[in-house]
Amino acid sequence: MTSTELAREALPQRIKRKIKQGMGPWGVFLEGFLRHPVMVGSVVPSSRFVINRMLSRVDWSRCKLFVEYGPGVGTFCRPVLDRLPRDGMMLVIDTNPLFIDYLRRTVNDSRFVAVLGSAADVEEIVRAHGHEKADYVLSGLPFSTLPDGVAPAIAAATHRVIRKGGAFLVYQFRPKARSYMARHFKHIDQDFEAVNVPPCFLWWAWKEEDEA
Template sequence: MSGTELARKSAVTRAKRRLEDKLGPWAVFFKGFVQHPVMVGSIIPSSRFTINRMLSRTDWDRCKLFVEYGPGVGTFCQPVLDRLRPDGALIVIDTNPLYIDYLNRTIHDPRFTAVLGSAADVETIIKDHGHDGADYILSGLPFSTLPDGIGPAIVDGTHKVLRPGGAFLVYQFSAAARDFMAKKFERIDSDFEPLNILPCKLFWGHKD
C-alpha cells in the first residue's frame, strides 16, 4: 500500500470517528448491533431505570473491583464510576473492537480499563490487571443466543473469581440466564424493569 493510499485510509478512519462522535453513542451501539447481533442482543442501550435498579443492591463501600461483560458504548460505565469508591477499579470486557475503541476514546478515568476479549476468560483478564478477585460482575450478554458452551463457561468463570459476599448481576429480555446461573449460584434474587425497551428481567446471583 502506497503512502497516498495509507494517508487516504487514515483520513477516512478519522472522518468515521468524528461522525460517530458527532452522532453519539446510539449510532455506535447500533453499528455494533448490526455487526454482531447475536453478541449484542439489543438494538438500543438500556434505560436509566434499568441501570438504577440493576445497581441498587450493590454495596459500593466494599467494592474494590467491578467487572462488566458486554459494556457496549458504556451505558453502565459512568453510573458505575460515579458510585465506585476512589480506590476502586472497573474492568469492562467486550469482544467487539468497535466498542472497546469507543470506550477508550470517551472515558477518561484512571479507575477504568477496557479489555478486548471474552467474558469466559475473566479469571485470566483480571489477574493480568493485578486483581485476585472481583466483588461484583455485571452482564447484559444474551445467554440464550451465545454459541454452545460459552454461557456455562462464563458462569463458571464468574463464580470462580467472585469474592465471598459478591454477586453476579444480570439483565436480560428472557429468563434463560437464570437457568445458567442456577447451576453455580444457589441464591438468586429476581426483579423486573418495565421501563426499558424491551421490558427487562433482572437477576442477582449471590456468592455467599
C-alpha cells in the same frame, strides 16, 4: 483509477462517517449491533431505570473491583464510576473492538480499564490487572444467543472469580439466563423492569460465604 474516481469511491465513506459522528454513541452502538447482533442484547441501550435498579444492591463501600461484560458504548460505565470508591477499579470486557476502542477514547478515568477479550477468560483478565477476585460482575450479554458452550463457560468462570459475599448482576430479555446462574449460585434474587426497550428480567446471584 483517476483522482475523480477515488473521490467518488470515498464519498459514501465520508457520508457514513458524518452520520455516525452526528449520532454520537448511538451511532457506535447501532453499528456494533449490526456487525455482531448475537453478541449485543438489544439495539437500544439500557434505560436509567434498569441501571439504577441493577446497581441499587451493590455495597459500594466494599467494592474494589467491579467487572462488566459487554459494556457496549458505556451505558453503565459512568453510573458505576460515579458510585465506585476512589481506590476501586472498573474492568470492562468485550469481544467487539468497535466498542472497546470507543470506550478507551471517551472514558477519561484512571479507575477504568477496557479489555478486548472474552468473558469466559475473566479469571485470567482479572489476575492480569492485579486482582484475585472481583466483588461484583455485571452482564447484559444475551446468553440465549451466544455460541454453544459459551454461556455455561461464562457462568462457571464468573462464579469462580467472584469473592464470597459478592454477586453476579444480570439483566436479560428472556428468563432462560437464570438457568445458567442457578447451576453455580444458590441464592438468586429476581426482579423485572418494564420501563426499558424491551422490558427485562433482573437477577442478583450471590456467592454465599459457605460456597467454594
